[in-house]
Amino acid sequence: MKDYLIVGFGFAGSSFAHLLEKNQKSFVVFNDNPAPVTTVAGAMFNPIILKRFTAVWKAQEQMHLLVPFFSEIEKKLATPLLHKVRVFRKFTSVEEKNNWFVVSDKPILSEYLSTEIINELSPCISTPFGLGEVLHTGMINTRNLIPTYQKKLEKEGKFFEEKFDYNTLEIKEDSICYKGISAKKIIFCEGYGMVNNPFFNTLPMVGSKGELLSFEADNLHLEGVIKSDGFIAPLGGNHFKIGTTYDNDDKDPSPTSLGREILIEKLERLISCPYHITDQVAGIRPTIRDRRPLVGVHPIYKQLFILNGLGTHGALLAPFTATSLFNFIEKGEAIDKEMNINRFLGKK
Numbered sequence: 385m386k387d388y389l390i391v392g393f394g395f396a397g398s399s400f401a402h403l404l405e406k407n408q409k410s411f412v413v414f415n416d417n418p419a420p421v422t423t424v425a426g427a428m429f430n431p432i433i434l435k436r437f438t439a440v441w442k443a444q445e446q447m448h449l450l451v452p453f454f455s456e457i458e459k460k461l462a463t464p465l466l467h468k469v470r471v472f473r474k475f476t477s478v479e480e481k482n483n484w485f486v487v488s489d490k491p492i493l494s495e496y497l498s499t500e501i502i503n504e505l506s507p508c509i510s511t512p513f514g515l516g517e518v519l520h521t522g523m524i525n526t527r528n529l530i531p532t533y534q535k536k537l538e539k540e541g542k543f544f545e546e547k548f549d550y551n552t553l554e555i556k557e558d559s560i561c562y563k564g565i566s567a568k569k570i571i572f573c574e575g576y577g578m579v580n581n582p583f584f585n586t587l588p589m590v591g592s593k594g595e596l597l598s599f600e601a602d603n604l605h606l607e608g609v610i611k612s613d614g615f616i617a618p619l620g621g622n623h624f625k626i627g628t629t630y631d632n633d634d635k636d637p638s639p640t641s642l643g644r645e646i647l648i649e650k651l652e653r654l655i656s657c658p659y660h661i662t663d664q665v666a667g668i669r670p671t672i673r674d675r676r677p678l679v680g681v682h683p684i685y686k687q688l689f690i691l692n693g694l695g696t697h698g699a700l701l702a703p704f705t706a707t708s709l710f711n712f713i714e715k716g717e718a719i720d721k722e723m724n725i726n727r728f729l730g731k732k
């Protein structure tokens with residue numbers, strides 16, 4: 385009898401698996417896609433919503449957990465995952481610049497908004513009103529995290545790269561059984577794939593498709609992420625990416641010509657030097673109607689749990705939500721009402 389079975393191995397599943405290992409719990413993982421949305425993502429972490437200059441939900445709690453959490457995984461997997469990346473917001477007017485100064489005095493925001501205005505980041509980017517810097521930002525290298533972690537678990541016989549078939553799940557009184565594997569509990573972490581999960585698919589998953597383009601530009605010389613109408617992030621040398629699109633209607637995860645067009649328009653509004661597109665990727669973010677995560681236990685089957693709804697902030701939310709679910713199950717601690725699935729089940 386295992387302690388846990390996890391379905392899905394993106395930010396959510398891998399974060400929960402880390403907590404299980406840390407607490408000597410036994411488990412197995414089923415994941416059908418070696419390249420989940422988590423590996424498509426830019427995977428930047430930044431506690432500020434740069435459109436409105438406001439802090440993200442529970443910004444401080446999430447930021448305090450994030451670095452120690454991914455540092456532990458980095459150490460365990462003996463591979464670099466956490467990178468410091470500077471993030472700059474391009475101001476589009478004097479009013480916007482003044483507003484940055486006004487809000488940078490406010491609680492929480494004062495920790496993250498630098499009041500030093502930067503005049504230029506790259507000779508190819510016009511910034512007549514300057515740029516503001518967000519502090520304590522960075523990136524998780526998910527293209528390294530997910531495959532490296534998967535390989536480790538495969539070696540230990542804990543990972544099955546296959547689709548989880550919901551019809552084959554046997555729910556017993558105090559446990560579950562799946563293809564001969566018994567476990568005390570099952571944690572569903574399928575990202576947007578939750579829409580196919582008959583136990584949880586009444587929850588209001590919206591899903592927001594996002595696309596990114598990679599490009600080369602010899603003269604851009606940009607060190608740090610610049611956020612304007614979209615964002616450009618450096619990938620090393622003359623390699624960069626531009627993102628991103630938001631589409632709540634298209635549920636096909638493949639890249640589109642429309643996405644490419646939108647991103648090229650954003651790129652041409654932002655840079656004035658020659659560039660060459662090298663790649664395009666897309667994925668569906670697991671966004672929820674009220675923009676909060678989905679964490680909790682099934683209303684009837686007490687061995688079934690969900691960890692989802694990481695939306696546009698997987699890097700920040702994964703350690704926070706996984707820790708909350710783990711502490712709920714193992715220590716009886718309450719899940720924050722705003723992310724508890726009970727809010728959609730008519731329960732308090």
Ligand SMILES: Cc1cc2nc3c(=O)[nH]c(=O)nc-3n(C[C@H](O)[C@H](O)[C@H](O)COP(=O)(O)OP(=O)(O)OC[C@H]3O[C@@H](n4cnc5c(N)ncnc54)[C@H](O)[C@@H]3O)c2cc1C
Nearest residue numbers: 392394395396416420422426427428548575577594698699
């Ligand atoms: C273009 C783009 C850019 C983004 N940029 C950022 C960013 O800069 N920073 C940030 O924090 N977030 C970013 N995000 C959001 C982030 O990617 C998500 O919040 C995060 O990846 C969600 O993680 P997850 O583990 O819930 O889902 P996923 O990564 O989708 O993982 C779920 C896994 O479960 C598997 N699965 C589903 N159903 C089954 C089944 N029946 N059997 C077996 N396996 C199953 C899926 O195939 C997948 O492998 C971005 C997203 C996109 C699309």
